[in-house]
Amino acid sequence: MIKKVLIANRGEIAVRIIRACREMGIETVAVYSEADKEALHTQLADEAICIGPAPSSESYLNMEQIISATIVSGADAIHPGFGFLSENTKFAELCEKCNIIFIGPDSKVISRLGNKSEARNTMANAGVPIIPGSREAIYDASKGKEVAREIGYPVIVKAALGGGGKGMRVAENEAGFDMAFNTAQKETKAAFGDDTMYIEHFVQHPKHIEFQIMADKYGNVVHLGERDCSVQRNHQKMIEESPCAVISDELRRRMGEAAVKAAKAAHYENAGTIEFLLEKSGNFYFMEMNTRIQVEHPVTEWVTGIDLIKEQIRIADGQQLSFTQEDVKLTGHAIECRINAENPEKNFRPCPGTITDMYLPGGKGVRIDSAIYSGYTVPPYYDNMLAKLIVFAKNRTEAIRKMQSALGEVIIEGIDTNVDYQYDILHDPKYQAGDFDIEFIAEREAKNRQG
């Protein structure tokens, strides 16, 4: 029985988890770095333990310290949130060894899905559609070129252990292949110390559609509909919504079934996300599976009415899923905007500093997940997301209106934010028409530069 949870994270997600626990009567232990003594999660939790200096490698990534803090505080479970140790096989394995409940999937599952080539093979064998590409790891450009010829250009070269756009390059044709391959491989070698690459057909102008799934220890797997996360800048999501404006009920059913099949193939447990690329034709391909709660989970919560964090804790505690596939009905429309401490005028350079004054909107259908407060100093060491502004209305048009209105009310003084940038996107006719794909922001920026 889970009675006390240690939250191995910071910022808004730590706050989100503390709140869910508190509502369930579960005690919470926050861990914090020396830079986060004044952070909201540190103050909000029932107990807080300092786990090291500011750099995350010495604090939020310090497994030994976090395990010790768990034992010392008497917590029986760890919620890893997202980022940091959330998809770290070794950390999950350590928790298992120490009888600590890791709120997430089994370490072996994390390991299998974390390796992209292996994940793809698992999915292909289970009959989940995947992008045509190399099945085996590729280490040199000449072998890669043969494979690329079979797949058909354009192709994308990717690192097996990649992420966040690192170690990825597109080759439009054979002439550009060597350059693309070598650059991507060099990058991944530097970033991850591994030069395993794979190559696949490059899907042009797709939407990034992901399906939330929930699975319990008893083999029940349910999907909770999709999120359209196509509004991205340099592979960083900016706006997410559910449901997707262009997915029909029929397509949703097919994609949902594929997502469930994928989760079952991976013997998945707890909350997870299956990422697909959706082409205009309606073809969709499995991209990867994220083995954690996602930043954008609130949009799913709002259209399904299910509290995903609480459900995660129940599952980790050994409960059966509290709903079936039939129970899941998507109602209304939810949109999330990420508010970051960055300056869009200066190439989105991060902007840590002290928030001198702030006002955040509210009202019906407005939700704010954040960890900032007036007088809070945003430290320079971590991710620069300040808040998530989520709105809900009965349809997409009204939700967009509500988001426009809410963004117009956001006041954060003392540091630069991307609020105005988001406000502009919400007024973009293409966005409003649902006519956007993962190139949307890049194209928009290119156009603005010219104009």
Place this chain on the structure above:
Amino acid sequence: MKLSNMFKKTSRRGYISLGEGKPVHMAPEVPEGLLKKCNVCKSAILTEDVKKGYYICPKCQNYFRVHAMRRIEMVADAGTFEEWDKGLTSGNPLHYKGYEEKVEALQEKTGLDEAVVTGKAMIAGNEVVLAVCDGRFMMASMGKVVGEKITRAVEKATGEKLPIIIFACSGGARMQEGIHSLMQMAKTSAALKRHHDAGCLYVSVLTDPTTGGVTASFAMLGDIILAEPGALIGFAGPRVIEQTIGQKLPKGFQRAEFLQEHGFVDQIVERPRLRETLAEIVAMHKQGAYDLPEVEEKETQAVQKNLTPWERVQLSRDKARPVGAEYIEELFTDFMEFHGDRYYQDDKAIIGGIARFHGMPVTVIAQAKGRTTKENIERNFGMPSPDGYRKALRLMKQAEKFNRPVICFVDTPGAFCGLEAEERGQGEAIARNLFEMSNLQVPILSVVIGEGGSGGALAMATSDEVWLLENSIYSILSPEGFASILWKDSSRAKEAAGVMKLTADQLLKAGIVERVIPEPEDFNLETFTEVTDPMDDYICIFLKKYGAMTKEELTEKRYDRFRRM
């Protein structure tokens, strides 16, 4: 706004029971042995990370002490270790109370029968004798058994003509065995002297801590002495010294880095590199026949005739001119630098070590000017101290022992002129080199690549052949000095350069040097190979010619070379 203690905490009364009478899962606990604490940074660390990471703290990089058997696993080829002389016991020569019980208890605890493990193993396919001290056993102090096992291992190595590698780690002599323990110092040293005289290799690896009678015997006698980073190495322990002199010791005192700086350690080797370093050393000391490429003597290009001697002097000092370290890098492979004179310090104005020339092991020594002002300050602008000459001589004697030719690169304004240099015997150090080099039993080649200033140059050029680059100079002293002594006016250096006959072609005509290597007009790193490519050929020719001579012919010829001057 300050948030401290402003929020309400979780109410346990609101607890929504999750489980419905399900068995409570086991309480969280860290299983025995999963985590350990670093004794230096005090961080909790995963035992497995430590084991996989060469027993180095993943957080603070501190080196943990390694048990003998694990050390052997880390260094030797898997499954090749064959242990010798198990089960030797010393008894209790002083009838020291409780000694036998203590030894027995340690035998039980460690599974060892004494503080050193000896035997034979392969490292990267090369057979070696190993002796590894284990600090768990009375701090690996040297009693009769330790002394005996090491001595036997050395004797067997000598008998089988094998290299021996000893991993030292010790608190010193074993007090409980009294004077018997002291005698082990002489016994092991005597065995190593025979090993040395038989021309066999001994590599000493100093690990934390190496102190007392072990430092003062076998540990410091290696042909090559390696040390692990941060290892405490000394004769008297730091606490004893502090008590005796009543002063606090500086940070880093008696650490491996301190010893290297003071000339007692050839190289500090990080643990992950130790196995390959040892393998390379052993491989370079293997006797073998080496075939150098066939090279034909070419017509030497005409030199740039229209330069004045003073212009050549200036070119010899030009900043863009490649320096000693760059010749080593360009002409040789697998260079392994050895530091120190084993007396006082490591002089950075001289770089030396072993390397391969077309596969053949050679000893390379270079007077080292720096590339930048910062490096020049560190290297004292290429002006060696007595310690530098003593290091060079030490490496030459080592080359003689292992029958390796010696190749020197000369580039110095002169031997360092300073208080400390005189205190430590600059004159004696130079003289000693001339004395010993004149009869060294292996070929010596010296190439003057820049300035060949006076006795400071000659101390690395009492050789079989001396070559000059076209715009190098070689002289009794600098033109400035010459003008100052003879004409009491150092500003007449330009004039002096003309009088001194210090240019390459003048020296060749005078029979002082054997060869002049032409330089391109713009001599720098970009045009470097225009000099090193022909030099490579000439070195092949030199090594073949002198390598074919008997030792008597070689030294006789060298004697004559100077005798007729």
